[in-house]
Amino acid sequence: MSDRFTLKHRFYAPPEAFTATHVVLPEDEARHAVKVLRLNEGDDITVVDGAGRTVRATLETVTKKSVIAGIQESQEGIGESAPALHIGLALLHQAGRFETFLEKAVELGATRITPLVTTRVQQRKFNRRRADLILVGALKQSGRSVLPVLDEPQDWSSFLGEAEGKRIVCHESADPDRRLASLVGSSDQATPSMWSVAVGPEGGFTDEEIGRATDAGWDVCWLGSRRLRAETAAIVAMTLISQSGDVD
Numbered sequence: 001m002s003d004r005f006t007l008k009h010r011f012y013a014p015p016e017a018f019t020a021t022h023v024v025l026p027e028d029e030a031r032h033a034v035k036v037l038r039l040n041e042g043d044d045i046t047v048v049d050g051a052g053r054t055v056r057a058t059l060e061t062v063t064k065k066s067v068i069a070g071i072q073e074s075q076e077g078i079g080e081s082a083p084a085l086h087i088g089l090a091l092l093h094q095a096g097r098f099e100t101f102l103e104k105a106v107e108l109g110a111t112r113i114t115p116l117v118t119t120r121v122q123q124r125k126f127n128r129r130r131a132d133l134i135l136v137g138a139l140k141q142s143g144r145s146v147l148p149v150l151d152e153p154q155d156w157s158s159f160l161g162e163a164e165g166k167r168i169v170c171h172e173s174a175d176p177d178r179r180l181a182s183l184v185g186s187s188d189q190a191t192p193s194m195w196s197v198a199v200g201p202e203g204g205f206t207d208e209e210i211g212r213a214t215d216a217g218w219d220v221c222w223l224g225s226r227r228l229r230a231e232t233a234a235i236v237a238m239t240l241i242s243q244s245g246d247v248d
């Protein structure tokens with residue numbers, strides 16, 4: 001990544017906030033720039049649009065309510081890697097643990113995140129506004145340029161039928177010979193361009209849910225002999241898969 005795009009001050013603005021020559025920071029980002037960071041006209045910042053674009057820009061208008069920056073240069077795809085990763089994690093009883101997962105999913109390169117509603121979930125919704133803020137914060141912190149798609153909660157059958165690419169269910173009862181680490185690192189097959197990974201809730205998937213996954217053509221994989229929390233299992237799976245791609 002070019003040093004020109006790793007400036008200390010990094011902001012997010014949606015694609016519609018950009019013109020060919022300027023970017024207008026959203027109200028909350030502008031407030032942070034002015035009241036917290038005390039930035040002034042002439043200061044350089046980095047702005048990412050969440051759709052793959054990163055720009056270096058210079059502040060031109062700085063008021064209490066508005067921050068407008070002139071775009072100096074632009075680059076696509078900074079911080080992104082192949083393959084694409086769709087991660088589905090069942091909603092967790094403790095909201096804080098699910099929010100930790102969301103943050104790490106961004107850091108580890110997820111391109112789509114689906115909260116799952118399975119038989120053993122105890123929570124069927126999440127705080128969407130807070131989740132969006134977490135994703136944007138992690139986007140800026142991690143140096144990525146693409147904001148993952150965050151779905152509304154989805155039932156198990158819908159997820160099984162909709163997910164694409166190399167499809168993996170992580171489950172403690174899987175055959176130890178079917179380690180995800182071995183599958184990801186296998187040299188006798190081409191690296192998939194897309195992975196879809198599913199991790200169950202605190203109580204795990206039911207046998208019936210695993211049966212439906214295998215009937216639908218999903219691979220059931222093992223993450224090791226230690227019992228992992230659901231969000232930890234998801235992080236382990238994403239870490240393994242992220243290592244199969246090269247960061248730009």
